[in-house]
Amino acid sequence: MDQEDYGEGQATLGDRLTAAREGAALELGDLADRLGVRVETLEGWEADQAEPRAAFLGRLSGMLGVSLVWLMTGDGEGPQDGDGLRQMLRAELRDLRRTLEEGAQRIDRLERMLGED
Known part of the structure; x- marks a missing residue:
């Protein structure tokens, strides 16, 4: 996965979230359980139907091993x-x-x- 594919204007927050979750080898249900949210909520975030609150963004970046800046903008350290x-x-x-x-x-x-x- 080339990180340039996830630059601003090329990928959405949902795209980056999906890439980071898959890069961390986590299933939707596993990540949802760890976050304490419903699978449908996480699916909505990945489909860009809704956005996680700031507190969840920080937790997501930590759990998925990506920088918060990358998750929000596509710049910086992406999936490990x-x-x-x-x-x-x-x-x-x-x-x-x-x-x-x-x-x-x-x-x-x-x-x-x-x-x-």
Whole structure:
């Protein structure tokens, strides 16, 4: 994918969003779940029938590994190559493991407080 194909005037926000989601190897449903929106909402954004609010744009750029400027205008860093995507996924896995470990510790603590094993 040549980033020039996504320059201002050549591609829409929806086009760039679709390219970034596909570049991150995410299905519509997976990204919608991670964002906490309905699949239909995300489909509307990708089809340029609606635009995400500013808060969602920031989250989308982070989740998809693209710069916010690229997502909005087509200028700057677009979809990552395979190595960049792998690094992003590894970082997300580390965060998930940490969250799961913290959750397991909380469960253990609550069970001890209740006297359950």
